[in-house]
Amino acid sequence: MPFTIVADRVSFAWPDGTRVLDELDAAFPAGRTGLIGVNGTGKSTLLKIIAGELAPRSGSVTVSGEVGYLPQNVPLVATRTVSDLLEISGKRAALHAIESGDVAEEHFATIGDDWDVEERARAELDRLGLARVGLDRTVGTLSGGETVMVALAAQLLKRPEVLLLDEPTNNLDLDARERLCAAVSAWPGVLVVVSHDRALLELVDQIAELRDGGVRFYGGNLTAYEEQVAAEREAALRTVRTAEGEVRRQQRELVEARVRIDRNVRAGKKAAANNRAPKIVANGLKRKAQVTAGKQRTLHQEKLEEARERLTEAEQAVREEAEIRIELPGTEVPAGRTVLALPLDPPPAAPAGSAAVPEPDDQDAPEESVVPLERLIIRGPERIALLGPNGSGKTTLLKRIVEHGAHVPVRYLPQRLDLLDDTLSIVDNVRAVAPSASVNEVRARLARFLFRGERAGQLVGTLSGGERFRATLAALLSAEPPPQLLLLDEPTNNLDLASVRRLAEALSAYRGALIVASHDLPFLETLGITRWLRQDRERGLTEA
Incomplete structure (x- = not known):
């Protein structure tokens, strides 16, 4: 190949x-x-x-x-x-110049x-x-x-x-x-x-x-990979169980050997005392018995250590992925308390004589689902999923909530994860939003996000996308005062599958109000969503 x-x-x-x-x-x-x-x-x-x-x-x-x-x-x-992003602006400019009558040679060379x-x-x-x-x-x-x-x-x-x-x-x-x-x-x-x-x-x-x-x-593909990994893990676990059994057997044999050796030594001492053999002969037999006993103890001890080494190797072959442990703030929003009351702009009026054309995935939506909201009101620990196609304004709406302000402390996790200072370490970034926390407290929190030891001192600018997400989330959840309204914009971006599962578990246990903008429907369905909203270019914000 x-x-x-x-x-x-x-x-x-x-x-x-x-x-x-x-x-x-x-x-x-x-x-x-x-x-x-x-x-x-x-x-x-x-x-x-x-x-x-x-x-x-x-x-x-x-x-x-x-x-x-x-x-x-x-x-x-x-x-x-867009032309710049496509890297065609130079060729377009040359093409337009030629079309307008400029036939300079460099234009033809560019195209x-x-x-x-x-x-x-x-x-x-x-x-x-x-x-x-x-x-x-x-x-x-x-x-x-x-x-x-x-x-x-x-x-x-x-x-x-x-x-x-x-x-x-x-x-x-x-x-x-x-x-x-x-x-x-x-x-x-x-x-x-x-x-x-x-x-x-x-x-x-x-x-x-x-x-x-x-x-x-x-x-x-991924399914075939997961099947192979599952088979490998099961085989590794069987090897671990076999190795554990061998360790237990060697431990029993070592104990039995020690009992047998001690019994033989005592019998030898008793025989020597009754035998009245010359002292030099008796001492020789004693030393020989002691050497033999020592060799047998050493032999059984070596077998036990070898069995333990095989067990360690077998355990290391078993896949155990490190996963983040997210502990969200323990703040709870009482039911019925107003968390947010945001006036919404009316959707743009359709041109005279025209009919609104629904989005392709909205054509079968019930009529009541397309009535735009005049105000976004959140009461109590509501859990809101914010849906909508790219470019419909979901991120703009979340930023507007931050700018408008809520009735409770609010924190926002943006798509581009640009909240942290790339020139500072992870520890220093978290301390900047949690000034009352000691360095040891911050390091303990970061350890739950898999930043342990020297890794907590790593510069943010050197982090991968998934690591930056974990560092940003750690800072977000350590902020003072703790957030009672969380705004998350595409939070599963850059996360491995294990971290997505951990994030879902943590958000499910959160007792504050929550708005999550995401296209990941399986992830949203694990969060216990109580309201589904849809942001649309033409209709604005509607109940989905």
């Missing part, structure tokens, strides 16, 4: 000395590969090294063909245009053979559900999901031989996820995708797991 990406003894560490990869060897075959692993194992770093965004401290990476790379967080400059660049760009945007996004629209007016899809369109336009995608489903609504999955299924070249999205990982040809400093490949 030809390998298209080969990493040879690749090592990487951040400037502060934090080691991410240590002499990693990996060879990625042709086809679609899902790269998985718990947060912080170096998945995003490895993609950046393959893409040439980072240089390894040692080792090398060889790639067969041109590389396209979609990062986890698309760099945003609000004044840039090359790409005379249909605008048509191809428009076709890619349309295919990804961005039909109404103009090429001259500024990035600052796009939603997070729209920005991701435009950035994906930019990579598809390049037609690279190797495509690298890092958490591409972040911030995408259901329609956009389906379009992304269709693009991945139709991709003719080599693809490596880092993701926690189950639907996307079901489309790959193999799973590559980054674990314990190495990469291991499993044939098939």
Whole structure:
């Protein structure tokens, strides 16, 4: 099987000395590969090294063909245009200049053979559900999901031989996820995708797991991987049980040997006393008995230690993933207490003589579900799910709640996780929002989010997406005063599957008011949602 990406003894560490990869060897075959692993194992770093965004401290990476790379967080400059993000502004300018009569040679050189660049760009945007996004629209007016899809369109336009995608489903609504999955299924070249999205990982040809400093490949999609891992874990547990039984047997044999040796020694002493043999002969027999007893004790002790070593090896082979332990503030909002009363802008009026056209996924909605709300009122510990397509204004609504203020302490977790200072350590960031907490108290809290020991002192700017989420959530929940209203914008982005489960468990136990904007319906259904709201471009906010 030809390998298209080969990493040879690749090592990487951040400037502060934090080691991410240590002499990693990996060879990625042709086809679609899902790269998985718990947060912080170096998945995003490895993609950046393959893409040439980072240089390894040692080792090398060889790639067969041109590389396209979609990062986890698309760099945003609000004044840039969609055309800039697609990297076609230069060719468009040259094309328009020629069309207006300027036939300078540099314009033809800029365009090359790409005379249909605008048509191809428009076709890619349309295919990804961005039909109404103009090429001259500024990035600052796009939603997070729209920005991701435009950035994906930019990579598809390049037609690279190797495509690298890092958490591409972040911030995408259901329609956009389906379009992304269709693009991945139709991709003719080599693809490596880092993701926690189950639907996307079901489309790959193999799973590559980054674990314990190495990469291991499993044939098939995510389901096949999970079946293989479950079988391996069961086999490992059987080995542990066998090793435990061997340890118990060796412990019994050691005790029995000691009893037998002690009995023989006592019998020998008694025989020597009754035998009246010469003293020199008696002492010789005594020493011989003691040596024999010592050898037998040593032999049984060595067998026991060997059994214990086999047990340790067997236990280490069993997969036990570290999971975050989220403890949300113990504040409770009494039932009936007004938490928020936010006046809402009326939806835009339809042009005279026109009829409102419902969104495709709203055509079968009951009539009462499309009546816009005039005010958003939250009372007591309500748990609200905020739905809506990309660009409908969900993030804008959450930010407006923060700006308007609530009747209780409120905290907001944004999509882009830009609340922390990249130049400070995790500890210092948390202490900035919890000044009354001691360093030891802060470190104890961070340990629950898997930042233990020296890792708590790591600079935020060196964290992976999943690690940054954990650090941001730790700061959010440690803030003073504790929040009684939590606003979470796409909280499952960048999280591994175990952390998503832990987050759901913690939010289920939270007794304050909660608004969660998410496209992850299985996650929302675990939270005990009491109200479902939908933000729509034309209708505004409605009861779903």
